[in-house]
Each structure stands twice: as C-alpha cells, then as structure tokens.
Amino acid sequence: MTTAPAPILIVGGSLYGERTADLLIQDGAIAAISAEGESLEAPAGAEVIDAAGCVILPGLVDLHTHLREPGGEEAETVDTGTRAAARGGFTAVHAMANTTPVADTAGVVEQVLRRGEEAGHCDVRPIGAVTVGLGGERMAELDAMAGSRARVRVFSDDGKCVHDPVLMRRALEYVKSFDGVIAQHAQDPRLTEGAQMHEGAVSAQLGLAGWPAVAEESIIARDVLLAEHVGSRLHVCHLSTAGSVEIVRWAKQRGVDVTCEVTPHHLMLTDELVRGYDATYKVNPPLRTAADVEAVRAGLADGTIDIVATDHAPHPRDAKDREWDQAAMGMTGLETALPVVQRTMVETGRLSWRDVARVLSEAPSRIARDTTQGRPLAVGEAANVLVWDPRPVAAVDPAAHASRSTNTPFRGRELPGRNLLTLLRGRPTVRDGLVLDRSGAPVPGERGPLPAAEED
Numbered sequence: 001m002t003t004a005p006a007p008i009l010i011v012g013g014s015l016y017g018e019r020t021a022d023l024l025i026q027d028g029a030i031a032a033i034s035a036e037g038e039s040l041e042a043p044a045g046a047e048v049i050d051a052a053g054c055v056i057l058p059g060l061v062d063l064h065t066h067l068r069e070p071g072g073e074e075a076e077t078v079d080t081g082t083r084a085a086a087r088g089g090f091t092a093v094h095a096m097a098n099t100t101p102v103a104d105t106a107g108v109v110e111q112v113l114r115r116g117e118e119a120g121h122c123d124v125r126p127i128g129a130v131t132v133g134l135g136g137e138r139m140a141e142l143d144a145m146a147g148s149r150a151r152v153r154v155f156s157d158d159g160k161c162v163h164d165p166v167l168m169r170r171a172l173e174y175v176k177s178f179d180g181v182i183a184q185h186a187q188d189p190r191l192t193e194g195a196q197m198h199e200g201a202v203s204a205q206l207g208l209a210g211w212p213a214v215a216e217e218s219i220i221a222r223d224v225l226l227a228e229h230v231g232s233r234l235h236v237c238h239l240s241t242a243g244s245v246e247i248v249r250w251a252k253q254r255g256v257d258v259t260c261e262v263t264p265h266h267l268m269l270t271d272e273l274v275r276g277y278d279a280t281y282k283v284n285p286p287l288r289t290a291a292d293v294e295a296v297r298a299g300l301a302d303g304t305i306d307i308v309a310t311d312h313a314p315h316p317r318d319a320k321d322r323e324w325d326q327a328a329m330g331m332t333g334l335e336t337a338l339p340v341v342q343r344t345m346v347e348t349g350r351l352s353w354r355d356v357a358r359v360l361s362e363a364p365s366r367i368a369r370d371t372t373q374g375r376p377l378a379v380g381e382a383a384n385v386l387v388w389d390p391r392p393v394a395a396v397d398p399a400a401h402a403s404r405s406t407n408t409p410f411r412g413r414e415l416p417g418r419n420l421l422t423l424l425r426g427r428p429t430v431r432d433g434l435v436l437d438r439s440g441a442p443v444p445g446e447r448g449p450l451p452a453a454e455e456d
Contacts, residue, residue: 004028005426009042013051013387015377017353023056025383028426033379051387054420055353059091059122059384060338061364061374063154063183064237064261064309066330067093067124069115070108071100076314076404078112082121083402083443084312084334086429089419091122091384092365092373093312093334097129098159104129104140106148113150120438121429123373128152130171130182134160139171146178153369156183158237159284161219163189168223172232179369181233181259184223186244187285191215196325198271198286206274208324211286213241220244224251224258235367236260238311240285242295249304259367261309262296264340265331265409269293273409279320279327280409283313300359301350307363310337314405332408335401339415342390347416387421394418402435 008025015021015033022034026043034040042048067081078095085093095112097103103112109126116124128145132138134157145152155175162168162184171182192215197203199210220236224247227234236248239260251258265283270290273281281287299305313330320327341360345351351359365374375381393416398406422430429435434442 005428007043007046008049008423008426009040009046010049010051010056010385010387010421011039013054013056014353015056016357017055021056023377023385025385025423025426028383030377030379030381030383033377049387049421051420053391054387054389056377057089057353057357057386057388058361058374058377059386059422059424060089060360061370062090062093062310062312062334062337063307063364063368064158065093065095065312065334066098066314067095067112068314069099070111074316075319078115078124079119079121080402080404081312081314081334082116082119082124083435084332086121086422086435087402087419087433088334088336089338089386089388089422090334091386091422091424092125092370093122094125094127094154094368096158097127097156098134102129102133103127104132106141106144106150109145109150109152110148121435122424125368125370126150126152127154127156127183130155130157130162131167136160136163136167139167139174142171142174142180143178146180153178153180154183154235154367155180156185156237158183158185161185161187161189165222165226169226169230172227172234173230176230176232181235181367183235183237184219185237186216186219186223186239188215188219191218195286197274197282198288200271200289202271202274208274213243213288213292216241216285217243217247220247224248224256227258228254228256232257234258238263238266238285238309239296239305240266240288240292242292245295245299245304249299252304259306261307262300262305263311264308264333264337266296267293267300267308267344268340269409277324279322279324280331280407280411282324282327282329283331284329297344297350300345306367307359308337308341309364310334314403315407316405320407330407332398332401332403332405335403336396336408336410336415338388339417340410342416383423383426385421385423386419389418389420390416392416392418
C-alpha cells in the first residue's frame with residue numbers, strides 16, 4: 001500500500017506570475033487555492049513552503065526526450081534522465097523511439113513505461129516508431145502500441161525522416177483511428193548527405209558541408225499538404241528556420257491540423273558558435289543564423305510555434321570529444337530548458353509566465369492526448385506543480401547536472417532560475433534543487449546544482 005504524501009501548504013507564491021496565492025496540497029491533489037488578498041491556514045501536520053518571490057506553474061511536460069534506454073545506457077538511463085527532468089521542473093517526459101532495440105513494438109514501449117514507473121521521478125510516456133527499426137520501409141505496429149498499457153499516441157522516427165511520401169501518407173491515415181499524431185523529423189536525406197552544419201556564410205568560410213534550410217522546409221511543406229489531404233494530425237519536431245515558421249503559419253491559416261515545436265538551443269544559439277569546432281554545438285537540425293533565431297522567437301510568441309521541447313540528446317564523452325566530422329549530434333536540455341525560455345522569452349517580454357505554462361506544459365500534453373498531465377492549477381486537479389524562483393542567476397555547470405551526460409551547449413553561461421519545489425501528484429520529487437526519492441530523501445549521490453552567484 002502506498003502512503004499518501006503529507007499535506008503541503010505553499011504560501012505567498014505567484015500563481016502563473018499573475019497574483020499572489022496559497023496552495024494547499026492534500027492526498028495528491030490541489031485541495032484549495034486562496035482567493036485574492038486572502039490566505040490559507042495549514043492543517044495539522046502540513047509542511048509549509050515559503051514561495052515568496054516564486055512563480056507557481058503546472059509541472060512541465062517535454063514532448064521530445066531521448067532517454068537512451070534500452071541500449072544506450074552509457075549515455076543515459078530512464079532513471080538518470082528522469083532525475084534530470086525532475087531537476088528541470090518536468091513532471092512528464094515523452095521518450096523518443098530511437099533506442100536499441102527500437103521502440104517499434106508493444107513490448108518495448110511497455111518496457112520503457114515500466115522503467116519510468118520504477119524510477120518514479122516523473123511520468124514517462126513512450127513514443128512509438130513510425131517504421132520498423134526506423135528503417136523507413138515498413139510501418140511499425142502502431143495499433144499494438146496504441147492499444148498497449150503504454151497507450152502510445154505519438155509516433156516518430158526522430159533522428160530519421162519518414163521520407164517516403166506514400167509511407168508517410170499511410171501512417172497519417174492509420175493514426176486517425178485512435179487520434180494519434182505523427183511527429184516528423186523534417187530532413188530531406190538527399191539534400192543533407194554529409195552535412196555537418198547549417199549551410200550559409202559560416203559553413204562556406206569553415207569549409208564544412210552545409211545543411212540547407214530547404215532540406216527542412218521542403219519536408220514540412222510536403223507533410224502539411226499530406227496531413228490536409230488525409231485529414232490527420234501532424235507534429236513537426238524541432239523546427240529551426242525562418243522559412244519553416246512561415247510554412248507552418250500558412251498551413252495553420254489554411255486550417256491544416258499541424259503543430260510544431262522549437263528547442264531551447266534554437267531559441268538562443270547560432271551557427272557562429274561552430275567557428276571554434278567545439279562538437280558540443282553539433283546538433284540535428286543544426287544551429288541556424290541569428291535571423292532564424294529571431295524568427296523562431298517571433299513564431300513562439302505569436303503562437304505559430306505551439307511548444308518548446310528539449311530534444312534532450314545525451315551522449316557519452318567520447319562521442320563528443322573528437323574531430324567535428326566524427327562527433328555525434330545532440331545536446332542535453334532538460335535541466336536548462338526553463339532557464340533558457342525565461343532568458344530569451346520571458347525577460348524580453350515576449351512570453352508571460354501564463355504563456356510558459358502553455359508552451360511547456362499544457363500544449364505538449366494536449367498534442368500527446370495525455371489528460372493526466374499539463375492540467376491547470378485548479379482545485380481538484382492532480383498536484384503536478386512546479387515552484388520556480390526566477391531570481392537567482394548562476395553559471396551552468398554540467399558536472400552538477402543529474403543527467404549521466406555532460407554535453408550541454410550552455411556550459412559556463414549564466415542563466416536564471418532555480419527549482420524550489422516540484423511535486424508529482426503531491427509527492428516532492430525536487431526540493432531546493434535536490435532530486436528526492438520516494439521517501440523524500442535526496443537520491444544517493446545527488447548534490448544538486450551549484451548555489452546561485454547573485455540575484456537579479
């Protein structure tokens with residue numbers, strides 16, 4: 001029998017950054033929220049958390065996480081990846097299918113689900129592969145995965161594009177029967193053969209094979225038309241170019257049922273960083289130009305881009321610590337996502353904290369058809385809650401991260417914010433930056449993030 005978490009009273013926090021409120025958490029749910037100008041009394045035995053100066057948000061939800069297990073445990077495990085997620089304020093992550101074996105059967109997705117339940121740091125929702133072995137030739141067992149205990153609703157060959165238009169059409173048609181969605185990695189393989197970075201002025205100066213923006217944009221254009229033709233749902237993974245934003249904007253105006261995501265690193269970083277040949281900055285899709293960064297920020301602000309998703313892609317050190325053309329593509333992101341969004345979008349006035357809840361919690365769950373996460377902060381809802389202190393500023397130190405891998409592109413950059421408290425159905429998973437086990441004790445070996453250097 002599972003013991004119910006002790007009551008928690010969060011006092012003096014800013015609900016969605018809009019008004020000061022107290023929240024009473026009891027029996028895993030939000031039991032009460034104080035009215036404007038009023039306060040709540042702590043029931044007997046309740047722990048009181050002082051949240052003055054903090055923002056209270058729904059637990060974050062990531063629609064694009066690579067947990068690597070099974071098969072890639074040297075880079076990450078479900079346990080270490082979900083620790084990193086909890087540290088970042090996430091109460092749910094959607095685990096991509098490019099594992100070994102590939103998550104293309106009911107058995108594999110149920111294994112990932114079970115590992116997430118055993119770890120207990122956040123909910124893990126498996127994403128199923130679109131094609132067998134990510135081979136792009138035969139459709140995987142979509143119906144079996146959808147009908148399994150994992151109840152898969154998002155399917156993606158992420159890392160590889162479903163390039164065959166006939167196969168893509170069939171997949172879009174197939175998922176309609178259970179309200180699923182195909183999440184496309186938009187990359188024309190012929191246009192990106194041997195590509196090492198964004199194709200542009202910097203690639204020409206460095207002599208590196210370039211990845212043209214049209215390789216992404218042409219696939220998105222094709223797929224929104226296919227989705228319109230069959231009347232199905234399409235989700236575009238890690239959109240990165242100004243042209244892609246315009247295509248999605250056009251498709252939405254046309255009534256196509258398309259959603260899309262941008263990563264934190266595409267909101268902040270540009271291809272200029274490649275000049276040092278540091279493979280930390282090698283990623284798929286590549287870092288783009290400053291004009292592209294501005295375009296994706298504008299697209300997120302105006303709602304063309306629906307969500308922020310981390311594309312958390314951990315790698316062992318030796319996969320990155322090598323010559324640029326031999327290094328793996330990918331960056332970690334779970335522990336820096338909200339700080340980057342705060343810096344690039346909130347502090348610039350382009351998003352409110354209410355908007356942050358939408359793009360990092362509510363909309364990801366809605367796209368995935370997950371009705372248990374991304375819920376509003378309201379009485380009776382499950383207490384998946386993040387108490388975020390936006391004031392501290394500290395340099396990113398990957399050695400202090402919970403992830404097994406250290407390939408963050410934000411190493412040494414000063415970013416804002418600190419996770420004061422994360423609750424998963426009323427149970428603390430993070431307290432003052434420390435990841436906790438089910439008993440409420442710090443996870444063995446957990447030392448938490450470094451103290452903030454200053455406050456803004």
